[in-house]
Amino acid sequence: MSAAQLDREQAEANLTYREALRLALREEMARDQRVFLLGEEVGLFEGAYKVSAGLLAEFGPDRVRDTPISEAGFTGAGIGAAMLGQRPVVEIMTINFLLIAMDQVINHAAKIRAMFGGQVGCPLVIRTPNGAGNQLTAQHSQCFEGWFAGTPGLKVVAPASPADAKGLLKAAIRDEDPVLVVENLSIYKERGEVPLDPDFLVPIGRAAVAREGSDVSIVAHSFATVRALAVADRLADRRDISAEVVDLRSLRPLDVQTVADSVSKTNRAVCVEEGWPSYGVTAEIAARIQHACFDDLDAPVERVGIAEVPLPYAKNLELAAVPSEDRIEAAVLHTLGLS
Amino acid sequence: MPPLRNSSQIAPPSDALQLLAQYQRLVLIREFEQEAERQYKAARIGGYCHLSSGQEACTVGAVDAMAACDLLVTGYRCHGFALAKGTPAALVMAELFGRRDGCARGRGGSMHLLDVERGFLGGWGIVGGQLPIAAGLALGLVRQGSSSAVLCELGDGAVNTGAWHEALNLAALWHLPIVYLIINNEYGMGTKVERASSQPELYRRAAAFGMHGERVDGNDLLAVQSACERLLTRAREERSPAVLEALTYRFRGHSVADPGISYRSEEEIEEHLRRHDPILAFEQDLLSKGVEPQQLQAARESAARSVAEAVSFAERSPAPELSSLAEGVYASGSDVQFARMRLGSPFGEQELVFDAGLGR
Numbered sequence: 300m301s302a303a304q305l306d307r308e309q310a311e312a313n314l315t316y317r318e319a320l321r322l323a324l325r326e327e328m329a330r331d332q333r334v335f336l337l338g339e340e341v342g343l344f345e346g347a348y349k350v351s352a353g354l355l356a357e358f359g360p361d362r363v364r365d366t367p368i369s370e371a372g373f374t375g376a377g378i379g380a381a382m383l384g385q386r387p388v389v390e391i392m393t394i395n396f397l398l399i400a401m402d403q404v405i406n407h408a409a410k411i412r413a414m415f416g417g418q419v420g421c422p423l424v425i426r427t428p429n430g431a432g433n434q435l436t437a438q439h440s441q442c443f444e445g446w447f448a449g450t451p452g453l454k455v456v457a458p459a460s461p462a463d464a465k466g467l468l469k470a471a472i473r474d475e476d477p478v479l480v481v482e483n484l485s486i487y488k489e490r491g492e493v494p495l496d497p498d499f500l501v502p503i504g505r506a507a508v509a510r511e512g513s514d515v516s517i518v519a520h521s522f523a524t525v526r527a528l529a530v531a532d533r534l535a536d537r538r539d540i541s542a543e544v545v546d547l548r549s550l551r552p553l554d555v556q557t558v559a560d561s562v563s564k565t566n567r568a569v570c571v572e573e574g575w576p577s578y579g580v581t582a583e584i585a586a587r588i589q590h591a592c593f594d595d596l597d598a599p600v601e602r603v604g605i606a607e608v609p610l611p612y613a614k615n616l617e618l619a620a621v622p623s624e625d626r627i628e629a630a631v632l633h634t635l636g637l638s
Numbered sequence: 639m640p641p642l643r644n645s646s647q648i649a650p651p652s653d654a655l656q657l658l659a660q661y662q663r664l665v666l667i668r669e670f671e672q673e674a675e676r677q678y679k680a681a682r683i684g685g686y687c688h689l690s691s692g693q694e695a696c697t698v699g700a701v702d703a704m705a706a707c708d709l710l711v712t713g714y715r716c717h718g719f720a721l722a723k724g725t726p727a728a729l730v731m732a733e734l735f736g737r738r739d740g741c742a743r744g745r746g747g748s749m750h751l752l753d754v755e756r757g758f759l760g761g762w763g764i765v766g767g768q769l770p771i772a773a774g775l776a777l778g779l780v781r782q783g784s785s786s787a788v789l790c791e792l793g794d795g796a797v798n799t800g801a802w803h804e805a806l807n808l809a810a811l812w813h814l815p816i817v818y819l820i821i822n823n824e825y826g827m828g829t830k831v832e833r834a835s836s837q838p839e840l841y842r843r844a845a846a847f848g849m850h851g852e853r854v855d856g857n858d859l860l861a862v863q864s865a866c867e868r869l870l871t872r873a874r875e876e877r878s879p880a881v882l883e884a885l886t887y888r889f890r891g892h893s894v895a896d897p898g899i900s901y902r903s904e905e906e907i908e909e910h911l912r913r914h915d916p917i918l919a920f921e922q923d924l925l926s927k928g929v930e931p932q933q934l935q936a937a938r939e940s941a942a943r944s945v946a947e948a949v950s951f952a953e954r955s956p957a958p959e960l961s962s963l964a965e966g967v968y969a970s971g972s973d974v975q976f977a978r979m980r981l982g983s984p985f986g987e988q989e990l991v992f993d994a995g996l997g998r
């Protein structure tokens with residue numbers, strides 16, 4: 300390997316989550332002519348959250364397609380194009396609007412390969428942000444990734460860091476099956492070191508230990524991971540508690556192994572999600588933990604999620620509802636018998 | 639009508655008084671939206687905040703075409719509709735501030751205003767979502783034996799949703815008393831109508847359902863009012879639904895967070911501000927009907943006062959009690975059904991939701 304090559308492969312840049320996603324799209328579009336984007340406001344407006352900024356100018360309107368407000372229509376169109384081996388990347392402005400295309404995703408995209416005896420695939424990517432916390436109120440503050448992660452035939456990833464955002468989006472685009480990439484409104488501006496190697500991928504189906512610790516495992520994904528890391532810092536600084544943070548990164552397939560390894564070591568688990576916990580991601584994780592780690596557990600598995608109400612607008616009510624650092628910390632202390 | 643403009647002696651005719659009352663609401667909406675933008679930028683309003691500056695004439699015209707017992711539903715750009723309906727500015731501003739006295743009790747914010755008493759059944763945030771619901775309201779009216787009608791506002795972007803097609807077919811098939819008012823402000827976010835709609839003459843789409851459709855100058859209050867009145871009367875009396883497309887323009891960005899200039903030229907905006915401001919047009923109309931400039935001035939001052947009072951009312955209104963988080967999620971009496979769900983609930987849920995009286 301030449302020195303120049305080595306340099307390139309080891310180079311990193313400090314990017315926002317948003318920029319990391321954009322870089323992934325650019326690299327994949329440059330690498331593979333079959334990759335194209337479609338969604339509301341992805342072109343001229345440069346994306347409602349500016350993820351696709353500059354891509355229309357670089358790749359033209361055939362590959363960066365603005366769509367009408369027709370989620371079922373253009374998601375379905377993405378599915379059809381993917382059946383022919385195109386690599387559509389559909390942007391849904393926020394996950395709330397994905398419900399309109401839910402039938403296309405769950406009744407159609409997820410079924411294609413199995414229902415037709417494995418003869419046709421659907422290498423579709425859908426990107427969309429979830430999340431509350433911005434006073435967007437009941438219809439715009441939701442997290443539905445658990446619904447999709449419960450659907451065989453789909454894959455669901457939910458990166459929490461800029462590097463994972465890049466690596467997982469690229470892996471999703473190269474995947475042969477439909478992948479939902481769940482982004483998050485509050486993480487778009489977070490910064491981190493991102494590998495510039497155009498072949499850097501994060502494998503789908505692998506969790507990461509985002510921070511090592513020995514007293515308790517906090518298991519999270521998406522923005523809940525960002526909160527969990529802040530809580531772990533706090534616990535270390537103020538209480539000398541060593542929390543391990545497991546970032547799921549991928550919800551389906553789910554890396555139960557990494558979670559179980561962590562809980563077997565710490566003997567305690569707090570599962571956190573941004574969405575409603577009933578029937579949610581944390582419900583699944585808690586069930587897996589109690590089965591995989593029954594003998595290792597020193598306390599019941601705790602779960603923290605958003606309060607189970609349609610999200611109110613008023614700032615004080617919303618703040619009380621979200622799985623804040625305070626609430627996560629309280630759950631950790633509780634599981635350690637310290638509250 | 640003879641030119642009365644210069645005869646300060648002669649009191650304006652009664653229709654001029656009515657027009658003056660409409661002018662009052664036009665300027666109230668404009669003033670309110672300007673203040674909402676300031677308050678948003680001062681971080682006292684959060685979330686999404688969509689302003690209706692430029693769209694005042696079609697808003698007031700359409701609302702004034704409604705009979706007292708007709709029902710109204712709209713999308714999320716709904717400040718103007720609430721104000722046009724007569725919801726006090728103070729209650730609207732308090733809602734934008736997320737306060738207890740807001741018209742949705744601080745739960746809905748800018749996009750989800752409502753005023754049940756005045757027949758305004760909500761601003762809705764999912765594009766197109768209100769269209770089938772409006773058809774259902776019309777169905778409900780018919781089943782109740784009422785002779786009222788529904789006015790359902792939507793944007794030009796909403797005609798491309800599946801919900802539009804399903805709702806219009808139902809309305810036509812079931813002969814529902816409803817008028818779908820498309821406020822065509824030329825853009826859905828950054829997308830011009832022609833870039834989103836294969837048939838950009840949106841009223842023509844009604845024909846696909848065998849429904850009447852027509853277009854009106856949305857900056858001409860009286861034209862909107864008379865078209866809307868005619869169509870609502872038809873809806874009530876003949877039970878025939880219709881589409882009314884009002885052509886207007888959004889002066890500000892899609893929401894306060896959007897400067898609104900990356901997908902349209904400053905000249906285009908300038909042109910509309912200068913030549914097609916519906917309020918300026920209405921002023922000319924009023925002056926030509928004998929209203930005095932001082933009366934217009936007085937209306938503007940009164941609007942400014944109302945808005946200032948609305949802000950101070952909103953400031954004084956308390957935030958909702960934290961203990962009310964779970965209020966209103968279910969009908970009261972449902973707490974019994976939920977009582978046995980407490981056990982093993984996720985961390986914090988017992989205090990946040992169950993102790994707070996979910997379903998009580």
Ligand SMILES: Cc1ncc(C[n+]2csc(CCOP(=O)(O)OP(=O)(O)O)c2C)c(N)n1
Pocket residue numbers: 339368370392396399715763764765766792793794795796797823825826827888892
């Ligand atoms: C189903 C759905 N998709 C996307 C959005 C995001 N969105 C909010 S407003 C809007 C544009 C709507 O434009 P238009 O119908 O013309 O109404 P206007 O904003 O001009 O009043 C979009 C795409 C949404 N709220 N709902």
Ligand SMILES: [Mg+2]
Pocket residue numbers: 793794795821822823824825826827
């Ligand atoms: Mg519009």
